[in-house]
């Protein structure tokens with residue numbers, strides 16, 4: 245499309261990383277996946293693709309891709325890496341500006357070493373300070389992020405994912421761009437209201453395909469279509485981080501009226517709070533041995549089994565071999581695929597041994613997030629390489645790193661030099677494993693990501709130990725704002741206590 249001269253230039257930036265404070269290791273420079281201006285249109289980039297679709301369809305608007313950074317979830321981001329990304333982002337906005345508007349694609353659960361502030365807040369505040377109060381900023385977030393009064397204040401409009409497992413990143417980016425264009429074209433000054441809701445909601449108990457999250461998220465479009473409202477959204481929050489800002493949040497942005505935004509958000513928050521006891525694991529769950537046995541004895545195929553305590557897409561390290569060791573003792577006939585174990589030294593030894601050769605390895609010697617084990621097994625190296633090449637953009641993409649596929653008795657296992665999120669059939673195919681032909685597949689996830697959900701005949705979530713384990717009452721808390729459900733049973737609360745935002 246040929247753009248007119250009176251073009252509305254909109255800069256696109258973002259730092260979208262989910263971090264788990266208790267996870268060992270850090271997200272440093274070498275974990276980052278950086279997208280420069282020319283990369284934004286290569287493949288289907290998370291949320292950015294929706295932003296581009298909306299801006300490209302607007303005759304007067306020009307999308308100006310600047311810089312977007314992501315990484316596989318992990319421990320906190322290093323100060324050095326964060327400063328580098330923030331500095332480059334601000335520099336690009338300054339050099340290529342002025343812009344009529346800015347769109348920011350973040351996650352909402354970013355934590356940085358030594359930064360005693362929510363890092364998404366720090367990032368957006370820095371952009372706000374640079375561009376001034378008059379330039380609208382639209383922010384797109386994952387629903388597993390947190391909100392703060394400062395972040396809300398620095399933002400003009402917000403769009404947040406409405407599905408978990410996530411299937412609507414494109415729509416979310418589209419909505420963020422659409423709202424920003426409405427602000428720019430009409431000159432409205434949106435009013436925002438939010439309620440911090442004291443609930444810990446790990447993603448697995450708030451999947452939007454099951455109640456009560458399903459009805460709550462479905463109701464958002466009806467708030468958003470009410471006269472005078474731009475959007476209503478819900479953040480479930482990132483429940484594992486022991487931070488004062490960890491909680492669920494309801495947010496409503498109206499076109500003009502602070503009173504309307506407040507009334508709507510109090511209503512929405514009240515409805516979420518009323519359902520608090522209904523949020524629970526509703527998928528099939530089992531302790532490790534029981535779940536593996538159930539998978540082996542059922543008639544469906546393929547069965548996907550998730551090692552939820554070591555969920556790399558929530559930030560866990562992927563280092564634990566407890567499920568693999570349990571599977572070795574399982575009495576059954578079929579083959580079990582166990583994919584995505586982080587073990588850099590083991591990978592190197594296996595690659596050194598060479599394909600077609602067997603060596604002895606010790607399972608659990610590279611555990612970092614839980615106690616080590618030393619179980620010796622003989623592993624036949626079947627495949628491997630210095631990099632694992634995956635086609636196209638993958639949400640939760642991992643850096644390409646060395647990997648090896650081995651056979652240990654009836655188990656086909658894959659080890660990786662860096663943590664990896666096995667989220668698509670393509671991950672298996674890339675390692676020479678059929679994603680559907682085997683009976684059981686064990687992955688380091690909580691809920692199944694969409695492309696695996698679509699091919700699985702059955703899913704069993706293992707209540708395994710690890711930094712992403714799902715029993716919140718077993719974690720230790722020091723800085724979390726209390727009281728909070730479900731740690732503080734029988735607490736009373738009403739939405740007015742958590743209300744913040746524009747006063748008028």
Ligand SMILES: [Zn+2]
Pocket residue numbers: 386387388410
């Ligand atoms: Zn998420």
